[in-house]
Amino acid sequence: MGDGVTWEEFADVALQREAALCRLAAGVPPRDYAGLVVDDADVSRALRSLPGLDGPPAAEAERVRALFAPRWAAARAALAEWLRAGLDPLALAARNAGLGPPGAEALALACAVEVEPQRQRLVAYVQDSVRLDRPTLAVVDRILGREATLALAPGAPLRTSGLVDVRDDGSPWAVRMCTVAPRLVWATRGHHGCDPALQPGATVRHPRGATFHLPSGDSDAVLLLVHGADAESRRRAVAERHPARPLLVTPVPTSTEAWAATAREATIRGAVVLVETDSALDERTAVQVARLRHLAVAISSPRELPLESVPARRALEVAVRDGEADEQDWRERMGSEPPDGFHLSREQLRLAAGVAHGDASRLPAAVRRLAGGHLEGLATRVHAQRGWADLVLPFPQERLLRELVVRYRRRRTVFTDWGFRPIPSSGVVGLFAGPSGTGKTLAAEVAAAELGLDLYKVDLSAVVSKYIGETEKNLERIFTAAAAGDLVLFFDEADALFGKRSEVGSAHDRYANIEVAYLLQRLESFDGVAVLATNLQRNVDEAFLRRMSVVVSFAAPDEEQRRRIWQLSFPPQAPVEAVDVDFLAHQFTVTGGTIRNAALGAAFAAAEAGTAITMETVVRAMQREFLKLGHLSTEAELERYLDVLRTR
Structure with missing residues (x-):
């Protein structure tokens, strides 16, 4: 028998033998509408065939079996x-499902009938009913024996693997038909697309050059519980333990059909099932x-799973x-060494490389997209464009x-190559303290631009909530999104969130302290990079100060610095x-912020008047800034430009 069609030839011999037994020994004639009408001849055959009434003529049945014995033995051996x-x-698939010969025989028969209409006609004949065109449990029991039938029982490999289903439509056990999953039939015909019933988001990751694979032994029965780092690093850890195996990566299936499809797809491909979850597993x-004992299974989670939720398997x-991408990851994803600044x-590299399509020039924009959507409504993106030359x-x-x-x-270099321990983490947190307008926001923008990152300014009005626990949830969204894409988080007026804890005198005090404690832990x-800006450093809780990588104190500029700021405030193309x-x-x-506001106000006044920017427009703008600050200009300050303010 040819190796590629052995299972079909086996089924043909089995059906031919059974048809001969039915026709010659039991005397069942081919007829139209079999099984739809019960006539006297049907009753007579039924009475002759029932075991309790001596069954079919033994001699005739034995003669047919003896005639087919050599071919039947050869077909089973093959x-x-x-x-x-x-x-x-x-x-x-049969080996991946852990089938023995009886289960393989049942699978071969059911699959062969599924792919050939003529075999379906034969099955209807041997079952004497045009309605039963698939093998029933009774005919499997009769043709292949009790062990093959037990391979189709609930919890047996053919069922837990999802390869074969027994229709439970309320009909008697004997006439419940066995059907092969379409995904398996397609595989026998050379189509390797994924099962459409898989949980949305499920994907198959192949090792190079492999489509199907065989289990490698008892080690596959161990349940891997992988936690920590990012999702892609956890996938890599599973792949390293099964280097030649495909990974079927799936969210937790939410339906019986999706679980069956997961088992089936992994069985057909010989894949490791990698279930990804963000929380404890439900019962x-x-x-x-626990039912997928014939498969290698891994569960991936950011944190350790509670022991009571771990499936009942050796784990x-x-x-x-x-979780940081190394040189190998960059070469595989982008075809290059890791660029500076990234x-x-x-997981971030996988997502960014997919958006950039392997084009290094598109990588910065792809990295910026990593977190943008998650921060919508909670933070404002600031395009960091100004550099060191703009900062005084x-x-x-x-x-x-x-x-x-x-x-x-x-x-x-420090934490990976030189082995320093990143305590408490490898992130960088800076505190910028100083009066308003002294350049704290500009400094954060310059740092972000130097690193090639976007600056996200946290919107405190959207983050802080009067409802208990909502502020922490909003902050968690911010920190999680920031971890998903390289960026600089900027908390302006940070003492509103990072203020000192107080004595607990009310429930409000207690929950305010809980928020501070949460921020300390987070x-x-x-x-990543976080910058906290405050006008009053003494208002920030001391516990935060111990966690700061860098503390920069900003002060009002001196005369030389003010001169430089005035010069930078007028662009070269402006008509000055x-x-x-x-x-x-x-x-x-005054501070740099006031200087820039005055320069901008003078520019708008000149533009409206259709003139160049002159000292008159600048002095008027400065006067308006003084009024905003509640400061009255003195004659000594204005000197020779005092008359400018007295004219309209």
């Missing part, structure tokens, strides 16, 4: 060898996983510590700001005429 070493999809999921826990987890700071403060950039840019586990920046820097002791 099928047993096919089960042991066959390479076609059905043989691989139904644990039971379903091995694997903690994934390092510190992505494997004393040298000590600028050096500290550059240190913040270096800490993030070189963390792989900052410790945050691996005789603006005395030396006078402005010397006379007006």
